[in-house]
Amino acid sequence: MAAFRLQISMSLDGCVAGPEQSLDDPLGIGGEQLHEWAVPLAAFREIHGQEGGEVNPSDSVLREATANIGATVMGRNMFGPVRGPWLADAPWEGWWGKNPPFHHPVFVVTHHAREPLTLEGGTTFHFVTDFEDAMMRAAKAAPDRDVAVAGGASLVRQALAGKWIEVMDLHVVSILLGRGERIFDGSADLRAFRLVRTIHAPTVTHYSFIRS
């Protein structure tokens, strides 16, 4: 594999999701504003099997960040709103419908073991009970490609504290959420990250860092 790559949208006050996440409000109160910059883009629509969309500097940023991803690691709270053991009948299959926008193996870190879930379009969710195991399996599943560290906040904090992240794409959105889930809590030594690019768009600034 090439690199563990964090790509995340964050409010100016450091939130990657709003408070009170739920089935009706997957990103918490106000959290959907974090992704408004991405949704209209041609690259975003393409990933979701749609045509058209805006082509602008943010589109290039998103396109480049997602082009070389061969596997994804995410936390259980990003996979779904269910807490505790999986339901035996009709267990949760993710937020993304029958054909999720990943099109590669996704490793979900969870306390609750479960058989892999294969959906359409090349996406298989693997449920892994150990964070480091999930990272290593994702790396193996993506030879010569990047591994996306997707979220949520708890998984990202763990990946940063353990110095796993080699490339960090921070999309800082010009909003304040006040309360919510934060990825920077002072537990990670971030001074090894070197800023390599800044791209300004009207409602978001895209920062790219590399661990040196």
Place this chain on the structure above:
Amino acid sequence: MAAFRLQISMSLDGCVAGPEQSLDDPLGIGGEQLHEWAVPLAAFREIHGQEGGEVNPSDSVLREATANIGATVMGRNMFGPVRGPWLADAPWEGWWGKNPPFHHPVFVVTHHAREPLTLEGGTTFHFVTDFEDAMMRAAKAAPDRDVAVAGGASLVRQALAGKWIEVMDLHVVSILLGRGERIFDGSADLRAFRLVRTIHAPTVTHYSFIRS
């Protein structure tokens, strides 16, 4: 008075000072990077009684933010590195020398009462043992002018949580400090702030918010 105005430089990961602040490292490890955007500016040099300096969009931002300030409130840890009671002989007189760059009354919130300290150029430091009392006295001292809420992090968190801040100038510097003092900790409801202006400079983005 016109408005309580927060003006502060912050790293991308939310720090307004680095860790381990001390007499040798007033802004903590790496913290001086937070102000590198301001130091070369003509407006900054003017405030400090110097000539020359750069004139660019950041200069206009700084000039506008400081033009109408009639009083400043700061926390004791911003005033100096001394903790506990003031020394009876040669007590600490601030970081700023004989002629501090304020040129107006400064209200220092501290647990330890002390007589006012008048220095050159119109700056008098008043030591106030109650936060709200300091804010009200600053407002009275600045009729028709803004009151600057200067820092440090603890005072700013208190001012935000108490909904005192009406104008917020956030200078977000393109660095990660990892550890340090944070002003956004989830205790304040920030959703009342409305973004009114964004100005991009090479190493900093200036956001202006107004409480609506």
